[in-house]
Amino acid sequence: MSRRLSGALAALAWVTLACVTTGGAQAAEVRLRVMQTSDIHMNLLNYDYYQDRESQEFGLAKTITLIHQARAEVPNSLLFDNGDLLQGNPLGDLVARVHPLKSTDVHPAYKVLNLLGVDAANIGNHEFNYGLPFLRQALAGANFPTLNANVMEADGRRHAFTPSLLLERPFTDEQGRTHKLKIGVLGLTPPQILEWDRQNLAGRVQVRDMVDVARELVPALRRQGADLVVIIAHTGIEKTELPRLSENMAAQLARVPGVDVLLLGHAHTEFPGPGFAGYPGADLDKGRLFGVPAVMPGRWGDHLGLVDLRLSNQDGHWRVIDSRASLRPIFDRSTRRPLVAADPMPAAVIAAEHQATLDHVRSQVAHTDTPIHSYFAQTVDSLAVRLVAQAQLRYAQRAVQGTALEALPMLSAAAPFKSGGRQGWTQYTDIPAGPIAIKHVADLYVYPNTIKVVKLTGAQVRDWLEMSAGQFRRIDPAGPAQQALLDTGYPGFNFDMMWGAGDGLRYELDLTQPARFDKEGRPANDSHRVVNLTWRGKPLADQAEFLVVTNNYRAYGGGHFPALGADKVVVDAPDETREALARDLASQPSADRGGLAPSWRIRPVTGVQMQFLSGAGATARLTPGTPVRLVKDNGDGSALFELTE
Known part of the structure; x- marks a missing residue:
């Protein structure tokens, strides 16, 4: 090809592109904004039912504005x-x-969303917490499509829900002309629902890998005429390549050919945002993941996710020629000021349900002589978590009476569910001394989990505690005098502590050692952070057999803890942990008497001050017996503390 011909073709290509991008006669251009909410978790109002007061930091009512x-x-x-x-x-x-x-009732969530003009919605993992009959009844009240493509009926051949759809919508181009575009939409949820809600789903559904399903349905939507394909995936962003059927698969979904927009959730984090700096394929400026515009809007309505697209009609086909994903917050965390007012609509349409909730949560069940809080529950043995473990233990002891299991020693495992961090610096259990109401029980245990008992060896108990100890950073004895204690990427709800009846179980954590397991439960180092592990004053034997009381999420494999799974469950109780907790508290003269003794501590490291962040409200809960010292109030709702022993 001659140089002159090559130059002419290049000039022609430039003119064609100019016409396309400037809305010339040869191509129409449409600007489209895709908005997303996710992980609202019934926070329809900006109201904290646990603290029984309005909140400026979350609530769909503010997101609606x-x-x-x-x-x-x-x-x-x-x-x-x-x-x-x-x-x-x-x-x-x-x-x-x-x-x-x-x-005949419409679920309050759909009373609100029906009035918002929602185009379609995905089904998340927590939708299954109350069982399939309730879920189907609730979904019937939605005036918009609700989707899921990877949950199948029990036969594995039919979709349990509407998998995908084509939305045909009129859009106005830059010249004011109307075009009808077909938007293909499909929904996905983590396969782990079969573990987390086994009692609701076992034998009733099967769940396929999210990426496998997307690879099938995205081309199918294109064949059906989709001009644009949107995946609504209830999944987070993984930093490394994960195997099939994993929980967080956003990066792999972004590389499925034909995906134009990726809407994310589940992880309660914010994309684009600084927390994803350095992640493979992440463009934080444009809000893209491997070139695909993607957004994840936090949790509880604290952000609105936006994906702004420029679409051009080239040769009769609409294509994305530019995009930017972004987040809009309802609250300025640095100045601690609200950015928008709440829209009045939700409060008006669910007023009756809201008042009924207040009436319920304000009813008293027990009394406490001392405050109960979780501000330090990730670093010292906590009464807030110990009360849950105590209730589980007493429930399970009654459940095994008269059976062969009664002869086995029993432990109870529990974790702090409200531990600030990515949840926000006000998100801690904080119950003042005095009456304990239903709202406080719900504050101590925020999930509708049920009680399970697993049978394990002493070695498996040790590995369970080693996995939990992965929430801590390694402390270098020869390193700086001040070192951060917590790995902020490790969820607090996976930090299980264990207790035995009376003073039965004791252990220490040596954080100069590296974590034995990675976050997927795979062996990472030949090391032991759990030291001086004793049962009734003697070293806990690897061959000994134990019963461990926990919840359905953990028992069936939630959190990737080694050895745990359905084959280890020996007591499959139907009762919720919260119900057992309420009954146990009501049976005691005071919540802080007659319970389990503290069982663990972090071993001090000579010459190193181990420091951690918690909510600034923790300052008021420091007592002479707490091995924690305030270092600094950061002025943003958080404060820096350090262990004193």
Whole structure:
């Protein structure tokens, strides 16, 4: 090809591109805004039922204000919800368990979302917490499509829910002309629902790998005429390549050919955001994952996710020629100031359910002589977590009476569910001395988990505790004088502590050692952080047999703990841990008497001050007996503390 011909072709290509990008006669251009909410967890109002007061930091009522603002800025928009909508606070429990929905009732979440003009919604993992019959009844009240493509009926051949759809919508181009575009949408949820909600789902559904399903359905949507394909995936972003059927698969979904927009959730984190700096394929400036615009809007309505697209019609086909994903917060964390007011609509349409929830959570069940809080529950033995373990232990002891299991020693495992960090610096259990109401029980145990008992060897118990100890950073005895204690990427709800009846179990954590397991439960080092592990004053034998009381999430493999799974469950109790906790508290003269003794501590490291962040409210809960010292109030709702022994 001659140099002159090559130059002419290049000039022609430039002119063609100019026409496309400037909306010339040869191509139409449409600007489309895709908006997303996710992980609302029944926080329809900006109200904290645990503290019984309004909140400025979360609530769909505030996100709705952002939705209205974002819609008003553009001629074309779509709104999607990414699940974990129906469970998460006492309002969700009320309509599922306390005063169950009648057949003619519309779930309060859908009363609100129906008025928002939601185009479609995904089904998250927590939607399954109350069982399939309740879920199907609730979904029937939605006036918009609810999707899931990887949950199958028990035969594995039929989809349990609507897997995908084509939305045909009129959009206005830059010249004011109307075009009808077909938007393909499909929904995905983590396969781990079969572990986390085994009692609700075993034998009723099967779950396929999210990426496998996307590879099948994205081309199918294209063949059906989709101009744009949106995946609503209730999944987080993985940093390394993970095997099939993993929980967080966003990076692999982004590389499925034909995906135009990826809406994420589940992990309660914010993308684009600094927490993903250095992640493979992450473009934080444009909000892209391996070139695909992607957004994850935190949790509880604290952010609205936006994906702004420029679409061009080239040769009769619409293509994305530019994109930017971004987040809009409802609250400024640095100045501690709200950025928007709550929209009045949700409070008006669910007023009756809200009042019924308040009436329920304010009823008293017990009394405590001392405050109960979780501010230091990740670093020292905590009464807040110990009370849960105590209730589980007493329940399970009654359950095995008169059986062969009664002769085995029993332990109880529990974790702090409210531990600040990515949840926000106000998100701790904080119950003042005095009456204990239902709201406080829900504050101590926020999930509708059920009690399970597993049978393990002493070696497996040790590995369980080693896995939990992965929440700590390694402390270098020869390193700086001040060292951070907590790995902020490790979820607090996976930090299990264990107790035995009386003073039966004792152990220390030596954090100068590297973690024995990685976050997927795979051996990472030939090391032991769990030291001086004793049972009734003697070293705990690897060959000994134990019963361990826990919840359904952990028993069936949640958190990737070594050895745990359905084959280890020996007591499959139907009762919720919260119910057992409420009964146990009511049976005691005071919540802080007659319970389990502290069982563990972090071993001091000579010359090193081990420091950690907690909510600033922790300062008021420091007592002479707490081995913690305040270092600094950071002024942003958090404070820096360090261990004193």
